[in-house]
Amino acid sequence: MKTMLPTLPRRLSMGVILVAILVLHILPCTAQDVATYETDFAAFVAEVDNTYPFFDLKGVRDEWEAAKPQLAEKAAACTSDSEFLGVVVEAIGLLHDSHMWLRDTKAEIPPRPQRYYPGVTFLPANEGRVAVMWTRDELAGQLAPGTVVARIDGQDARAYLEQRAKDAWQEGFCSSPQRARMYEFRIPLRGEQGKTHTLTVLRDGSEEELTLTCDLEGRGWPHYYNLPEGLTREGRSCLLGKLPSGAGYIYLRRVDASAETGIRRALDGYADAEGWIVDLRGNGGGGYGEGLIDAIRSIPRPVAVLTDAGCMSAGETLARDLRRLADARVFGAPSAGASSAKRSWRFPSGIASVTFSTRSRWRGDGQPIEYNGIQPDVLVEAVPEEVASGLNSAIVRAGEYLREAYPAAAAARAREETLVADVTIEALVAGRVELHVSSEGIRWRIPTTVGGLDASVGPEQPTYVNGFAWTPEWPPSEDSAISLQSDLFRVRLRCPTGLVVQLLAAGVERGGDEVDPQCTASGEPMGEEFVVTLDVQNSEPRWVTFRVLSEN
Secondary structure (H helix, E strand, O other), X not given: OOOOOOOOOHHXXXXXXXXXXXXXXXXXXXXXXHXXXXXXXXXXXXXXXXXXOOHHHHOOHHHHHHHHHHHHHHHHOOOOHHHHHHHHHHHHHOXXXXXXXXXXXXXXXXXXXXXXXXXXXXXXXXXXXXEEEEEOHHHOOOOOOOOEEEEEOOEEHHHHHHHHHHHXXXXXXXXXXXXXXXXXXXXXXXXXXXXXXXXEEEEOOEEEEEEEEOOEEOOOOOOOOOOOOOOEEEOOOEEEEEOOOOOEEEEEOOEOXXXXXXXXXXXXXXXXXXXXXXXXXXXXXXXXXXXXXXXXXXXXXXXXXXXXXXXXXXXXXXXXXXXXXXXXXXXXXXXOOOOEEEEEEEOOOOOOEEEEEEEEOEOOOOOEOOOOOOOOOEEOOEOHHHHHOOOOHHHHHHHHHHHHHHHHHHHHHHHHHOEEOEEEEEEEEEEEEEEEEOOOOEEEEEOOOXXXXXXXXXXXXXXXXXOEEEOOOOOOOOOOOOOEEOOOEOOEEOOOOOEEEEEEEEEOOOOOOOEOOOEEEEEEEEOOEEEEEEXXXXXXXXXXXXXXXXXX
């Protein structure tokens, strides 16, 4: 007997077909329907090739070119959106850019393999040593902060960690070698769960071996050690206080709204501070505007800034601006070298967006901050003996600088804040030069080459202002037709209007009372300034002494 399958009525069958067509039409297309993984990846590679700004700066062009064919093959062979995003992440890692990443993804980004560490953190220490920075509670009795680690797995500890740092840089993702190095000290010995390492530590003049197991997930890292006691929190990211030495102290974990308010609160609360330390180690960046710039300008000198490779992005530009606007001296280690302007680019299929760097922020010396970082004026490594006694070596070194620099800075500040009845200037002058007097102070200006003589002030001798030696700083210029203007010397006249100039002396030697007839001085108001013009027509420079005062 033949089995017959039931059949649907013709009208019902056609209805089902129409419904199916409609459903398929309105369902969203997958990424593969719009653009294949192969074409998506090709578009990404073309965007990198055409716009990525740091190939040569970071020396990664050859590595990128060599890897592109294999990565393209991987992308073309992907069977899921998540797998494709994993290939893109692998490609991003080759560019060594801390700001470059995926966002707005339509699939989960495959997690990177989890690595474990033993729960101890190291510091590069002076004399080529390695010191413990932090350890978890279970190891505190054996590895207290400041403990010197002599060997790791039988190798010299410093050499061992430095080699791991070099290997970590080659693995990618980090913006600079110094950033990769920091991770190898702050989250050291990362590897498979359960792997063991032997540490040889120095204790009371003898060596002791410890076996550590990698059983903690390598997430996060300690940003500081041995901070001063009694600090006050301001907002989310700022700690502030006054050190026993008399110096003011500001720690900024991020650059957010609390940075400006914290600085202003510190300056108001500790107006008698003998210099300031601004600690940017571990600063994760953020953003800022004119408000913070104005706060920086208002910090009384001297100023010391602390940096390390944990200081990145806006934290690095903040270090630059503190050096530029507050005459800060920088202590510590190079910053992360991860400071760039950014833009967003989306894959043709819409599977994700990529944050691209467009250009580096710049240091005061014209070099890019990206990769290079902010270089310290004084390189500071931890001193294990100081760490063991509860001190922070970078804060100690900065404090020593402030104690030495504060008396001169305080005297200069007192001079700037004191109103004077007149100003007597002594300077070695050639040709025609101008001295501009304003409510802020005085500055030299050399308008051009006049009469075949090279106009100059100094340059081997300082200018004396009421007996105080000032060495003007001049910007470089290769064009003698461009006016040169010196930096500002701060001095305040009690009555800054109605000024006149008196020529007191002009001669070969400083301190004379004769006036060479070929030397003249005149003055006239120009806008908000009073401009003194000195004209020395001798073939050799002359020491010119003149006074600026109110005629009232």
